[in-house]
Amino acid sequence: MTSIRALATGACAVALASLCAFVAPAEAQTYPTRGITMIVPFAAGGPTDVVARIVTSHMAQALGQSIVIENVVGAGGTTATTRAARAASDGYTLITGHMGTHAASVPLYPKLAYHPEKDFEPIALLAGTPILILARKDFPPKDLKEFVAYVKANAEKVNAAHAGVGSVSHVSCELLHSILDIKPVGVPFNGTGPAMNALVAGQVDYMCDQIVNAVPQINAGTIKAYAIATPERNPSLPNVPTTTEAGLPTFQAQAWNAMFAPKGTSPAIIASLNAAAVKALDDETVKKRLLELGSVIPTPAERTPEALATLVKNEIAKWTPVLKPAT
Amino acid sequence: MAETMGHSATATRNTSVAIGFCLLAIAPQIFEFIWSIGTIFGWGAGRGPATVLISHATALVAGAPAALIAAAGGDTKKASSDVLLALIYSYPILAVAIVTLFMTIRSAQDYVGGVILMALALFALWASSDLQGMRGFSFGAGTAPRMFGGLLVALSAGIALTGLLTDGPGMSHYSWRGPMFVMASIVFFALAIRPLGLVVSAFVSFMIAATGSHETRWVEAAIVGACLTVGCALLFPYVLGLPMPMFPRFLNP
Amino acid sequence: MDIFANLAHGFAVALSPINLLMCLIGALVGTLVGVLPGIGTIATVAMLLPITFGLPPVGALIMLAGIYYGAQYGGSTTSILVNIPGEATSVVTAIDGHQMAKQGRAGPALAIAAIGSFFAGCVATVLIAVLGAPLTKLALAFGPAEYFSLMVLGLIFAVVLAKGSVLKAIAMIVFGLLLSMVGSDIETGASRMAFNIPELADGLGFATVAMGVFGFAEIIRNLDAGAEMNRDLVQQKITGLMPTRKDLIDSTPPILRGTVLGSILGILPGGGAVIASFAAYTLEKKLAKNPSRFGRGAIEGVAAPESANNAAAQTSFIPLLTLGIPPNAVMALMVGAMTIHGIVPGPQVMQKQPDLVWGMIASMWIGNLMLIIINLPLVGIWVRLLRVPYRLMFPSIVIFCAIGIYSVNNAPVDVILAGVFGLVGYWLIKHDFEPAPLLLGMVLGPLMEENLRRALLISRGDWSVFLTRPLSAVLLAIAAFLLLLTVLPVLRAKRDEVFTESEN
Secondary structure, three states, rough: OOHHHHHHHHHHHHHHHHHHHHHHHOOOOOOOOOOEEEEOOOOOOOOOOOOHHHHHHHHHHHHHOOOOEEEEOOHHHHHHHHHHHHOOOOEEEEEEEEEEHHHHHHHHHOOOOOOOOOOEEEEEEEEEEEEEEEEOOOOOOOHHHHHHHHHOOOOOOOOEEOOOOOOOHHHHHHHHHHHHOOOOOOOOEOOHHHHHHHHHHOOOEEEEEEEEHHHHHHHHHOOOEEEEEOOOOOOOEEEOEEEHHOOOOOOOOOOEEEEEEEEEOOHHHHHHHHHHHHHHHOOOHHHHHHHHOOOOOOHHHHHHHHHHHHHHHHHHHHHHHHHHOOO | OOOHHHHOOOOOHHHHHHHHHHEEEOOOHHHHHHHHHHOOOOOOOOOHHHHHHHHHHHHHHHHHHHHHHHHHHHOOOOOHHHHHHHHHHHHHHHHHHHHOOEEEEEOHHHHHHHHHHHOOOOOOOOHOOOOOOOOOOOOOOOOHHHHHHHHHHHHHHHHHHHHHHOOOOOOOOOOOOOHHHHHHHHHHHHHHHHHHHHHHHHHHHHHHOOOOOOOOOOHHHHHHHHHHHHHHHHHHHHOOOOOOOOOEEEEOO | OHHHHHHHHHHHOOOOHHHHHHHHHHHHHHHHHHOOOOHHHHHHHHHHHHHHHHOOOHHHHHHHHHHHHHHHHHHHHHHHHHHOOOOHHHHHHHHHHHHHHHOOOHHEEEEEEEHHHHHHHHHHHHHHHHHHHHHHHHHOOOHHHHHHHHHHHHHHHHHHHOOOOOOHHHHHHHHHHHHOOEEOOOOOOOOOOOOOOOHHHOOOHHHHHHHHHHHHHHHHHHOOOOOHHHHHHHHHHHHOOOOOHHHHHHHHHHHHHHHHHHHHHHOOOOHHHHHHHHHHHHHHHHHHHOOHOOOOOOOOOHHHHHHHHHHHHHHHHHHHEEEEEOOOOOHHHHHHHHHHOOOOOOHHHHOOOOOHHHHHHHHHHHHHHHHHHHHHHHHHHHHHHHOOOOHHHHHHHHHHHOOOOOOHHOOHHHHHHHHHHHHHHHHHHHHHOHHHHHHHHHHHHHHHHHHHHHHHHHHHOOOOHHOOOOOHHHHHHHHHHHHHHHHHHHOOOOHHHHHHHHHO
């Protein structure tokens, strides 16, 4: 078990740490001189967590310091994001946020204790997760055009599932509904798992969700996918057309994950973190693992802090009108 | 343990129960007042003590009756949260307190238990009063809390009634030493774990908790406390890998 | 038959040295986590998830699974010894288990819990292997309406398990339901009864309330003047460590029935496992010749729920292994672990990852065997712990609970809340309210409300769905029947009941 060796190393570490606490003065070395804490505002094993772990494990090598992931859950990720916004801006506390915490939260939570643009320094975009329009396997429409017509005609009857207020599935379906100008009944579930269960069981009609969990279900034929809301088809689902191909080009949505530091972190630190992240995204293993998840890896132009700042700005502008009337 | 009080409930006893209920009726107001004292020193945000005192006093004395009269007159103006607290929570409990004066309590355990539970239910009703109710066929956020709050008021009234109608045990004895020191130990741990780390907070909390029993032998407790602290310091962060601070923050640069 | 080939393959995978080691680690950590109050399975699996990244996927999942069902074994230990249920599923065990400990029979209680768990684990493992795929249909047949009815039934169980006044038990359930509503509303996201305290935004944690009303309250009560004598008595009374022949004979039918109930209910995603232990207890109490023994140290009251919760812990893997859908939070973390290893579980996971699925199933049986080998000798050690003077024991429990609660969310406020619930629990004891129905109400409350609202959303406000859907109607009928059965004797025997109660 972890115990014996961990115990021994642990005991040594304690002894060393307490020694160092007194011996080592605060030397002005180049960043980073100690371990970095990466806050992930969702549970371990979730999509954001997985992306963060894959990228940070490589970044840690590049930076020569360990990056410890701390999962802080609660209130759609806003609890953790608030904590990160208030952390010391020394580059040792970072956060991997996503579309929910750093864009959709602005209209969703009127009393939000932070502002994604004002309280954070963007570092880099890590990955985008495409969103799919999914339906139960015996839902009448055959393709996206029929789906749009059917849902518009039966807006009173259809049920859309989502994984809870503020979740990616909820937010993206709201976007779809605002584009189609309908207000069907949204049935909330407690997370993606139960929502998928209900869709597989045919208790609800359709939902929008991230690609990760949907691929095996689609391949097994337990549910069907109408379209993927990205400009290009995804290699893990080559047969699913894009929304542009299928006739609904305005519906574009991706759940993106990006790295942020608290406001006031020095530009030099941001630059070195960005360089490490970019290096990680160029690494073949990292690439392969992200692609396995169905993620879209950002292009070099999208990886700069400036590009991320623009993305956050645009995303807030995009979600605010969609989500404002909902709350 | 239960000394049966039965019919021996005397008038003086009832008065003290009634006074207790009166205090219970304004307990949230008192709590907010005490809490608000902190704002003078800049702890937390919220209303200052003077504002709290004045607004609750006016709500209790003037606002609530006014709102009652207005409601009777068909005027459905939205009452402030303080007035609602007085109306939904304080008045019913005060009414119960007055009724208590004229009753023979046959089982104080049930009667007092029922009334306190009713107070909790009424408080929940007030706390969920600002939430949205039914929207067409779908439940609002407030529907279920209000439903269960109402149900609990009815059930607790039933329990209190049982205490009036059937004989049963009287009030059990509450001791103060155990609860106080155990609570103090827990609160100390909660406040100290972040700034002081596991080692200091676990040991000090152990000693505070140990004070709660008069059987405690100090040397023995200190030795066990130290061993336990070392054990915890190895077990939780290393074996189970739980991230928690070990030593006081000021020792780390 | 195909199944034997699959199982043989599974055992070949599970018996490799590395996987055996993983299984053992999982079982040990699970036992430890179950025993330590406050530290829940979800928190531990989440903490240990990163460690598994460096391991091969099969080994990693075998270990995580071991932690999950190992905690079910360990969870009964604190319930029995110090009346602190670490998991929702061991709340019921605390009722009779702790009474047994007070009568000096902690040894038999712990041993029966382990034996029952082992038997149930073995049966459920076979069930997964043989009937996993067809049983999946059950999970899919349960829609919101069925879940709501199941939750209603679960709450009726809570009434039945109360040993005192039915009125008070119902009041406690409703109180629990109210507590469960603190936090954000699932449908609108509105914050309910949270008073702008950020830590309350996601509701009160089960561990927080359970540690409070069971753990801290029990300690505070034991510190009351006059309670010392009772405690010392307990320490002198400790009798045999192992169950007697009579104990074993008495426990056999409850273990069998508990296993069946647990296996069936465990398949249902959501609250299945919790309801399983309550249902098993209720069934035993209803079948017993002398139901009044329950709540006063009946061994059946330990055997049945412990078998049920372990069976449920095993069969709850079915939706994950056959559908690729995680039925609860721990399973969701396991899906996370698989995803990190590049395996996304889906309906074809059995065909695509035979090593993983069958290796895991085989390892569960091996794990159960390991757990009983670990746990039976431990009984002696645990019972010896009871001989530690209470003046040293109680501050230690306070510290363990405090650290445990803190570790769940790294939130100091949770610790204070648990303290407040300790005072609430003390008050409950003083007024003869029972905490077990309160906890059940709290666990089932959100499930009940959510599913009620979902069902009504889908039916567009038509309440008749609960009666027109056959499964739901059957469940409601059972609930009504049980309630009748419980209330009728109470009404008839009101006088006797009052009489016996005041004797205590």
